[in-house]
Amino acid sequence: MTGERAAPGGLRLDLDTSTGLRFLSHSCLLLEDDDGDLLMDPWFFGTVFNGAWSLLAPPDLDRLDLTGVRHVWISHTHPDHFHLPTLRWVRSQVEGPLTAFVRRSSNPTLCRTMADLGFDVVELRPRHTHRVTEHLALTLFTHGEDSSVVID
DSSP states (O other): OTTOOOOOSSOEEEOSSSEEEEEEETTEEEEEETTOEEEESOOOSSEETTTTEEOSSOOOTTTOOOTTEEEEEOOOSSTTTSOHHHHHHHHHHOOSOOEEEEEOOSOTHHHHHHHHTTOEEEEEOBTOEEEEETTEEEEEEEETTEEEEEEO
């Protein structure tokens, strides 16, 4: 990949000339794309589940470059995937619009909370492909309250 940005270490996979995939923490991945990066399930600091869980290797926030992030995907509302302090921090670090992709649900809490944090919210329907950028599309699959996306 040309023009690689500084990052907080971790595993990096080069996918092609315009994208790369970086593991940041726990279940958080950063898909780098020339048309706007996709941040998935960010949890960068603090504890969850009443202090029972903490990160084994939190990212170095001073070196974490989120300037290319334009999209965030939240798989479900457990606090290790939907971490409000991290989402507030991410919103404060990124100038301009940020779109949150979430599972369409009868529970409006996730959408309302993301909108209150300053994200534009797009609800994904199961088994429907949603074009994010010219090079990036998400297809949602669900199992109970959990979800996953196939990235194309």
